[in-house]
């Protein structure tokens with residue numbers, strides 16, 4: 001359940017008066033998602049998503065996120081397109097929160113991921129990387145290596161000694177060994193199954209650009225390997241990985257250096273999601289409205305990647 005902020009009729013009316021999108025027919029809170037408050041708005045002209053940015057989003061980053069969606073949509077990527085008001089602005093305030101309206105995308109995110117999803121996801125990711133190349137704004141990745149130690153420090157007193165040692169050693173390793181010199185650009189950084197819509201078998205859109213940033217392109221591929229290519233029992237599915245990488249390479253070739261770096265990047269990405277999940281787990285009361293995500297899933301992925309030494313260990 002993620003409607004953190006209620007919107008009154010009068011304030012909604014005043015907000016919509018800034019746009020040329022017709023009169024509201026209905027305005028319904030969307031239960032899914034944990035970061036922001038989303039509403040489905042139906043007007044006399046169509047359907048839209050109204051997002052109120054909650055405390056985890058830094059308002060200073062919003063021009064980057066909204067500008068990026070504008071940029072990608074203009075280059076043919078099916079992503080939410082910010083709706084600009086009569087004054088040209090896409091960002092304004094609603095119920096005291098920064099807020100924007102974006103276009104509505106049709107489709108459903110796959111609850112169970114299969115091999116058939118993986119090639120389209122790889123293609124879409126590579127398409128996004130190419131389309132982002134001339135995006136002029138920059139946003140460093142706040143959740144890259146330098147962001148990991150503070151998450152660990154903030155969780156340490158809640159975890160057992162063995163896990164504490166393991167995480168500390170991983171962070172130390174990555175602080176000394178993070179690759180440099182690989183191709184970089186705009187990455188989505190959170191392209192999990194709940195952020196990719198499909199209509200039947202066809203990928204119909206990408207959402208949730210609120211972790212997007214500038215970082216290594218292959219790191220985004222590694223994030224997808226983790227998010228799409230493991231089974232519920234934490235086993236790695238090389239067929240899914242092959243499909244995802246082949247899909248990606250149909251649109252953008254990975255260099256040999258990028259391929260060689262994938263196991264390390266996948267291990268780093270697993271650590272990133274293990275740490276954010278762990279931090280949220282220990283800082284969110286069990287009875288909170290939002291469902292906490294299990295850090296163990298990502299610790300298992302981390303251990304898998306730590307044990308492989310080359311791409312061939314993935315069966316690739």
Ligand SMILES: Nc1ncnc2c1ncn2[C@@H]1O[C@H](COP(=O)(O)OP(=O)(O)OP(=O)(O)O)[C@@H](O)[C@H]1O
Nearest residue numbers: 030032033034035036038049080103104105207208
């Ligand atoms: N442009 C869109 N078109 C259609 N549905 C959307 C759109 N944007 C968001 N949604 C709906 O709202 C839900 C939550 O969106 P989103 O994942 O962006 O929220 P969030 O709070 O930022 O979540 P997360 O926890 O994944 O970071 C989605 O699962 C989808 O159902």
Ligand SMILES: N[C@@H](CCO)C(=O)O
Nearest residue numbers: 190192273276277293
């Ligand atoms: N995709 C992240 C949540 C942030 O959107 C996770 O599964 O941990």
